Amino acid sequence: MSGIEAVKPAPRRARRPIAGATAQEHLLRAAEELFYREGVRAVGVEAVVELAGVNKMSLYRQFSSKDDLILAYLDRMDACFFERFDASVAKHPGDPKAQLTQYFVDLAERATQKDYRGCPFVNVATEFPDASHPARERVAQNKARLMARLVELAHGAHARDPQMLADSLALVIEGIYAASQTYRHGATPIGTAPALVRQLVDAACA
Structure with missing residues (x-):
């Protein structure tokens, strides 16, 4: 010993x-x-x-089950998502064009952080192939709410076709989510998103 x-x-x-x-x-x-x-x-x-x-x-x-916990998690993520959305919009009161661009400035900054794992709703959608699963319904609800907010802002910015502008911006958002996970950190095209959105908004609202 x-x-x-x-x-x-x-x-x-x-x-x-x-x-x-x-x-x-x-x-x-x-x-x-x-x-x-x-x-x-x-x-x-x-x-x-x-x-x-x-x-x-x-x-x-x-x-009552793990699925119930997953739904509660998605509800929590939905609330967080729109808190961030509203925080971006609040930076430019009464200016929908600036509000749209600001959202993408903030999203691009967040999406280039090392610990960013993309959109939690996209992530969950890939894990539940059954579109009738309640988790997929939560995903669809989040995306529908986002689209409604984008259309509302596009109307406020006097876009000629608010739905088309909102659709275009929604695709940019989804592209940011995907690029955040597929490109190497520090070598992504995400930083160009705000300038692209300014061009889309200016062209749609000219």
Whole structure:
């Protein structure tokens, strides 16, 4: 014996039930981090409860199934998405043309960060091939809301064909999402998006 006592690993912290809204918030934060980073199919409920610091019973008190947790995650992501959208628009009160461009300035900045994993709704759509799945319905709802906001701003900017402008801008958004995941960091064309959008808006509203 060397006389040096072996160091025992610290005991694993016991997970305990947490009541009500607190448990739900812990679980949703954990799901948001894991689902966005690793994908909803790859992450099991055990990983979610481990990161949340609760036990599995706490999860099933709040969510009837993993699918229910996925839907709650998507609702949370929808709220975050439109909070960001509104924050961009708020930078140019009463100026829809500038508001449209600002949204793409902010999106391009966010989409070139190293930890950006693209659109959570696109990511979920690729994991659920069945278009009738409730998760796919949440995806469609998010995209419909986005399109409605783009059309509203295009109307405000006096576009000749607001729907066509909104459709064009929606395709640029989806292109940014895809490019953020397929090009090497620092070598993407995403930085050109705001200038492209200015050209589209100016041409549509001339």
